[in-house]
Amino acid sequence: MDGFPEKVLLATDGSAGAALALRAAADLCAGAGSELHVVHVLRTFEPVPSLEGGPAADAPPRTREARELLSGEVAAAASAVGGEVEGHLREGRPEEEICALARELGAGLIVVGRRGLGTVERLVTGSVSEGVVGLAPCPVLVVKGGREAWPPSRVVVGDDTSEEARRAGELAADIAPLLGATLQLVRAFPVIVGVSGAARLAEDAAAPLRVALGRHEVSLLARARALEGRLGYRPRVSVREGEAASVLLAVAREGGEGPALVAVGRRGLGGLDRLRLGSVSTRVLRAAPGPVLVCPG
Template structure:
């Protein structure tokens, strides 16, 4: 699922320390992928009723713009220090952070957001920027939660759905780029109706066993090994909660990759299950991969 080679890594800058952490991480990701980096700052123009705020003049609005320009300049300088070989562009864009990132995702290869900030791009009163990007974005979204581990595998949740296959392809490419192992995790409970697959049609199987679940994972991985012959792939078929198991694996992982929608096992019908849980609780950065358009 490789994006166009010219598609940039996009990061939102809000001037906070966590926002600058996101810029550093995005610069490193752009260098890893040999892609350009695009830094954007969302400028929300205040709605002004001059009858009640006569002191808020055009010069005040210019001051907001000047502050926004300073934020993207600082972010661009930081990114250039982290990845001097990367082509960097920085722009102030009018609009709310969530909408700006959704628009940017249409031409991006990856969106990077932080998990705390000053109310701008990095602010995750979850249901805010990261969720909006993960639910509505058109490209994978990297959420900087937990610690950025320099070692460990790339972990991916696999359930056999189309979007989890996209997540698996993304995770394999990431593991190869990072010279890391790939850990493919398939979690199951033995019931058709689980925390993640309660939208299955009535004709679906009413149960499963370990052998059947192992075959699901083997079929998903069948096309990956030939394309990445040097990639070490570990398989786990575990009976238990996908949310709990992926959070546990994130403690030693470089990255956890999940789909934003699936039919059970790992990705769930809505972002509100496994993906959302990881945005809150993962011990390392996570990537949420969207369904194909």
């Protein structure tokens, strides 16, 4: 990945969560000079006319409402960006249509809001954002946490040595300067030290832990050095013992300056990693107090 994406796709449904996502997408596109597209997906099996088609009065009522909603979102986005914004009206399953359009446009980032105040909202909106993350051909920024969560003052990258984590770190390093945010790389590892023999001394049992910790620190410092050119400084690194999602969520809540943007890879390379890291990204997406950036491989 070389620099912030040239095209960004914002998915909107006119909700408060979508309004926060619009704000985030506009901030990033304005700062990077990127092209912004806005999509609204109509959940219906009725044929949907194109935006350039006949007058709205000729369309079915739900379609007219969808076109009016999209028109208002496009106008708001154009005002926030200070330039032209293209709108797209689609029909079908939102997560599928959003990802299909991202492929058609060659978008390098999808931005979507996430609600979840009530049970119904959790089922509907939460499933859409998670569905987009699971299907997307490009990184997805899920904006959540309310007005105080954007823009974040910190970006926390969960690094696990995978290619997806490397991509997450690179995009996070492109995003942080646009927001005036600091960047931190975090690696978590569960400590499972097998000690054979009841007579082993405690200091001997701790030796493998110290070696593993040192290796993780060296590896993470190498990742940090690779990002210096994008940031203009070397990001902080932190290696902590514990389960990955719990560690990342704890770091995201530190600092007392509002929740951080957490960046993670979608899943790992091998079968076991895919199961382990997939659950990590899902847990972070659901439980993080602020926005989450998820990168595919």
